[in-house]
Amino acid sequence: MTIPAFVLKSEFELPGTNAKGYAGIVDYMTDKEKVKKGEAYNTPDYFPEGILSYMSDEKKASGLFTKEKDFVDKNSIRELKESYQQAEQNGSLQWKFVGSFDNEWLKENQILDPDGEVREQTLKKAVRVMMERLIKEEKFIPSQTIWAASFHHNTDNLHFHISLVEKENSRELVKRRQKKIEKTLSPTGMQTRFYRDQGAESLQPKGKLKQTTLEKMKSAFLNELTRPSRKQILEKQTALRDTLVQELQLPQETFTERKELLRILQVLPQDKKKWQYKTISREHPIAKERIDSYTQRYLHNSGNKVAFQQVLKEEARFRERLYGGNHNYKENQMADLEYRLGNRLLKELKVQLEEKNKLRSVSRILQKNQKEDGTSxxxxxxxxxxxxxxxxxxxxxxxxxxxxxxxxxxxxxxxxxxxxxxxx
Structure with missing residues (x-):
């Protein structure tokens, strides 16, 4: 399986479960021994205490940034910590995200230079777009959310940390068993954390994010990051698709096609309001089968089909590299084209029938005029x-x-x- 170019992980923290609080202690990451030790076990999977202090450590990061600021100075960091502490006191959760890159992919897309220089402004813009999507999908109140992020260069792969809190909790309260964070050392000497069940139940804010939210966050981030380089190929793909749809016109049909169209008309519902491909697919499987047969024959004879499929193949390879594995991009796009062609065919049939009905009306008017005049x-x-x-x-x-x-x-x-x- 192809290694994804970008991986996004998340977790949430309940108020009061960490002895050092949401804001953490700056001394934790400035102690030389802990910094040295931390470099050994710091991975994108690990979330240490004091996330703000950790993210702002200049030995590991290029500095904090937020929705409004590209760099957060020490005074602003102090204010940020106070806001985090207040959020915790108000019973809000803290969400933590880590995004990790394949550095080779960053180099291929001119985000990371061979000498290690990173286009952080490009990355920051993509992070902001991603966080907007999170707030929208989870229905956070924008004015009540605070988040800070930082890029870290202390591991083999560039990665970033993000921390988000709400000033006042807006999440649904659910029953959960109380847990307490405990720490232990692994046989290799690495520090790990785990939650010990305390047994009692209590009402707590719902912290788990929907899986679709995480997927949309990732897509929003990557789309923003790659759109400039992929703009031309995506525009070509859209143009070819639209051309294939627009070229399906019925006045030029052959005798064989007319027979096929008649077979389609025979199984379509009388109510023309239902002449929508989605409705036909759901309620009239025989009509769908005949419509698909007609559009597939049309595609087979179209000169633009090969060019469209070639563009899809190229984009599918790019996305496979981006997300890892096979995400059926080409198949999904061809299914979308089938849907559009089905609607196009139904629309053309409807227009053609309306024309014939109006021509019949013309004929009746002429015949009526003849009878009224009493002449041949x-x-x-x-x-x-x-x-x-x-x-x-x-x-x-x-x-x-x-x-x-x-x-x-x-x-x-x-x-x-x-x-x-x-x-x-």
Whole structure:
């Protein structure tokens, strides 16, 4: 399986479960022995106490940044800690995120230079977009949320930490068993933390984020990060897809296609409001099968299909490298095209039937005029034309012009015949 270019992990912390609090103690990460020890066990999976102090440690990071500030100075850090402490006192949770990169992928996308220089402004912009998505998906109140982040360079792979709290808890309260954080040393001497069950239940804010939220956060981050470099290929993909859809037009169908269209019409519901591909797929499987057969035959004969599939293949390879594994991107895009073509075909069928119905209306008007005049001659007056204009509408002007032309030809032929026989 392909190693993903970016991994995002999260956890939450309950108020009062960490003896050093949300804000932590700056001395924890400035002690030389702990810094040295910390370098040995600091990985993107580990969340040490004092997240703010840890993130702002200049030996490990390039400094804190927030939604509004690219760099948080010492005075602002002090204010930030006070806000975190207040949030904890108000019963809010703290959410912690770690995003880790494959450095080779960063180099391939010109985010990390060979000499180790990082385009942090680009990364910061993507982090802000990601946090906006988190706030939206989890329905946090923007004015009540505080978050800070920092990029760290002290491991093999560049990674970032983010910490978020609410000034006042807005999360649903749920029953949970009380737990207490305890620490222990592994056989290798690494410090680990675990929660020990205290047995009693209490109401606590719901901290677990939806899995879809984490996926959307990751997508928002990566889309923002890669959009400039992928803009051209994605625009080409969209243009090819739209062309394939727009080129499906029924007036040019062959005799074989007309038979297939008739078979589709035979199984469509009478209510044309249901002529939507989603509804047809759900309620009329035979109609869906025939629609798909028609659109697939159309695609097979289209000159743009190969070009579209080639672009999809290229984008699928890029996304496989980005997310790791196979995410069925090409298959999903082809399914989306099938959906669009199905709706296009149903729309064209509906328009064609409406045209035929309006042409029948034209025929009935002409026949009515003949009976009223009591003559075998077909007369087409200005009044008739105005009435037909109202019936047909401007979009059918070409068909009306053809009708006028045929009418005039018949009248001219009638005059020639009378002249040949000396009747005029």
């Amino acid at each position: 001659e077909i007369r087409f007056t200005l009044r008739d034309r105005r009435r037909l204009d109202r019936v047909m509408g401007d979009t059918y002007q070409k068909k009306l012009n053809l009708l006028y032309y045929d009418q005039n030809e018949r009248e001219a032929e009638y005059v020639r015949h009378r002249q040949e026989y000396g009747l005029e």
